[in-house]
Amino acid sequence: MHVRLDDPVDLGAFRRHARQLLAAGVPPDRVEWNASQATGDGADLFGAASDADAAPPAALASAAQHQPVPAWFVELCGDVILHRDPQRLALLYRLLWRLSHEPALRHDPLDADLMQARQMAKAVHRDIHKMRAFVRFTRVLGDDGLERHVAWFEPEHRIVEANAPFFARRFAQMRWAILTPERCVEWNGHALAFEGGADRREKPPPDAGEQLWLTYYEHIFNPARLKLAMMRREMPRRYWHNLPEATLIQPLAEAAAARSRSMIEAPPTAPRRIRAPIALHLRPAAGVAPADLGELRAAAHACRDCPIGALATQAVCGEGPLGATHMLVGEQPGDQEDLAGRPFVGPAGQLLDRAMAQLGWARDTVYLANAVKHFKYELRGKRRIHKTAGQREAEACAHWLDSEISLVRPQGLVALGATAARTLLGRPVAVQAERGAWLHERGDGRPVFVTLHPSALLRLPDAEQGEAFGHWLADLALARGTLSAAMAA
Numbered sequence: 231m232h233v234r235l236d237d238p239v240d241l242g243a244f245r246r247h248a249r250q251l252l253a254a255g256v257p258p259d260r261v262e263w264n265a266s267q268a269t270g271d272g273a274d275l276f277g278a279a280s281d282a283d284a285a286p287p288a289a290l291a292s293a294a295q296h297q298p299v300p301a302w303f304v305e306l307c308g309d310v311i312l313h314r315d316p317q318r319l320a321l322l323y324r325l326l327w328r329l330s331h332e333p334a335l336r337h338d339p340l341d342a343d344l345m346q347a348r349q350m351a352k353a354v355h356r357d358i359h360k361m362r363a364f365v366r367f368t369r370v371l372g373d374d375g376l377e378r379h380v381a382w383f384e385p386e387h388r389i390v391e392a393n394a395p396f397f398a399r400r401f402a403q404m405r406w407a408i409l410t411p412e413r414c415v416e417w418n419g420h421a422l423a424f425e426g427g428a429d430r431r432e433k434p435p436p437d438a439g440e441q442l443w444l445t446y447y448e449h450i451f452n453p454a455r456l457k458l459a460m461m462r463r464e465m466p467r468r469y470w471h472n473l474p475e476a477t478l479i480q481p482l483a484e485a486a487a488a489r490s491r492s493m494i495e496a497p498p499t500a501p502r503r504i505r506a507p508i509a510l511h512l513r514p515a516a517g518v519a520p521a522d523l524g525e526l527r528a529a530a531h532a533c534r535d536c537p538i539g540a541l542a543t544q545a546v547c548g549e550g551p552l553g554a555t556h557m558l559v560g561e562q563p564g565d566q567e568d569l570a571g572r573p574f575v576g577p578a579g580q581l582l583d584r585a586m587a588q589l590g591w592a593r594d595t596v597y598l599a600n601a602v603k604h605f606k607y608e609l610r611g612k613r614r615i616h617k618t619a620g621q622r623e624a625e626a627c628a629h630w631l632d633s634e635i636s637l638v639r640p641q642g643l644v645a646l647g648a649t650a651a652r653t654l655l656g657r658p659v660a661v662q663a664e665r666g667a668w669l670h671e672r673g674d675g676r677p678v679f680v681t682l683h684p685s686a687l688l689r690l691p692d693a694e695q696g697e698a699f700g701h702w703l704a705d706l707a708l709a710r711g712t713l714s715a716a717m718a719a
């Protein structure tokens with residue numbers, strides 16, 4: 231018997247045929263399975279299958295009965311059907327046949343057919359995961375004047391439909407499309423639409439966000455931590471030609487040994503100036519709220535309510551327009567912020583800049599601030615290593631942020647990380663559990679949106695950064711897009 235599926239990933243059609251064949255007693259070696267390529271006609275994946283001509287003859291079909299199959303096998307079929315191997319349908323039907331004729335099979339973990347199917351499912355899962363990690367969107371302005379994010383990706387298996395809902399959830403606020411050679415998917419903010427394959431030449435040209443990403447990638451590449459074998463495992467070569475950063479990997483890897491050596495051999499940097507304590511009479515009067523941001527800066531600079539201020543170069547207050555809709559609040563200035571006197575100018579700030587550029591969110595339209603105004607660090611040799619401010623220090627500093635909020639009057643507050651979230655909400659916050667939604671708990675009525683601090687992303691292993699960055703980007707997109715709805719709530 232010859233069975234043809236018009237859609238190679240139509241699990242429903244496969245199950246219908248397989249059930250009928252099994253009920254009719256057709257053994258696997260009598261069936262030839264065939265699944266054509268997706269046709270690109272935009273048809274709904276699980277809509278009516280055009281496979282009527284492939285149904286078993288009426289005499290056999292009328293004998294069809296539903297055979298109970300274990301739930302794990304149905305799940306396995308859902309994964310294996312996405313595999314590119316042309317023999318996958320024959321394998322699945324053979325397994326179905328054997329499961330109903332050999333009761334011991336389901337308890338045999340070493341059976342060759344089962345092992346092969348499980349390996350295929352694993353390869354599909356891995357491809358799904360890699361697509362989530364390695365899709366890189368480029369911003370494109372359409373003829374209709376609308377902005378879209380477009381990515382080109384070459385999956386190993388037929389995973390586009392299965393993976394699309396993930397991207398719809400992650401990038402719900404963006405209009406985006408993912409083009410692949412066999413299947414394309416588009417999200418218009420409300421619904422997913424699928425089309426046939428695209429040509430590599432339709433891939434959009436690099437945008438400014440991509441250049442920023444490359445600069446950032448080069449900047450954070452640490453030659454002393456390079457583990458090539460692990461990198462190859464997590465980022466297989468077949469994905470490289472669509473990853474902008476891949477062009478950098480080889481030269482950076484080649485130069486890594488020499489760069490590490492020169493880091494070790496370099497003379498220590500000159501010790502930095504440590505500020506003298508501020509005289510008592512210059513300290514701000516307790517309980518007097520600053521009248522404007524200038525006064526706030528001067529008063530925070532002189533603050534010695536906790537020991538951090540005495541060691542920092544200067545207080546780093548926020549920057550941005552008065553009346554900004556959003557205030558983004560970080561933890562505390564880092565080494566570079568402390569020297570520059572501006573928030574978010576170091577590596578974490580560059581990552582935040584990149585995310586905002588990708589979302590088309592201009593940095594100068596938001597107010598960027600920190601929960602703690604002075605840089606807390608520990609001297610290790612000549613280097614100043616960031617130390618998280620303690621709870622008492624953060625509490626002592628909270629009134630400066632309150633003053634800043636009263637002066638800037640943002641409509642919503644975005645807490646980047648646990649310190650900011652705790653300061654803004656006045657309670658401990660588990661960031662992973664509470665991220666991604668507006669919380670209405672503050673006495674002043676301003677909603678607070680919790681997400682990760684960019685430094686948390688920088689600390690992740692290279693292979694996890696792409697996916698985590700995508701998730702973070704989706705959080706920020708949500709925080710940017712849903713504030714008026716949150717205010718009305």
Ligand code: URA
Binds near residue numbers: 572579685
């Ligand atoms: N991390 C922060 O939380 N704030 C900055 O300004 C820089 C790094």
